Amino acid sequence: MPAKSDDWARAYAKQALSDLDARETLALAGADKCHRLHFLQMATEKVCKAHLTSRNGHENVRKTHGYIEKNLPIIARLFYSRVNSANQMAMWEIKHIEKIAREIELLAPACDDGGTRQDNTEYPWEGPRRDVQVPCAYSFPNIDDESRLIVRLIRLIRTASESYSA
């Protein structure tokens, strides 16, 4: 029997949780920032795919790209409204998540903002002075992955992933 969209949504969500587990292991081991961000980006991408697949169906989602910026804030609103729809903290947090969602999306090699953002967590790229930039030696100044916002983001991804994988 062919897999249904719900099966795919569960699968994406399960993989998101595993990606976050990998990030935890890497963070404790002191791995380079590119690796921590890589698994954070992967988990974010998977939870957004789980969300979209559960709503729009697998066939309409599987080949789409560039959906984190739009959908991560939607997921945040959805799950924080379950805590308390009038939650001031949630509104503050969602604003921050909107900001970081775009930067997380740009960490993927396939997303380069029309060629203006070559920095990514996986492959070397040509820098502004035509030098070669290496992910493991790059500081990724647009994302502070040691900030408290990362705690909130990871907790959101886990909550949503557990919901979609149930």
Added chain:
Amino acid sequence: MRSNKSDTARNLAKAHFANEPNLKHIHLLEPVNEDDPRDPIKLLEVVEGTLERGIEPIAFPANPGRGIDYPVLIIEVSPKEYEDIRNNVLTLKSHGWSMGSELSAG
């Protein structure tokens, strides 16, 4: 020279209070193993309005450039979960931890 874990935890708490408007309390969790630099500092942070997920540590690496010489685990809980921990309804013991001193913003 490395600062010790207790001092590092105090500095982290100040920074977190300065950046998190809904942060109500921070406790250092014990044991604090000063002899093993790989053993993380563990901070229980009580945040109003957070998603309730029980005791769920999130790891951060050491960053000597920022004065953090040890890995850190942040365990974020809601005020209700905090009360549950204090009343032994929610336990830290499964991780081998107990509540230590409260850290202040100042």
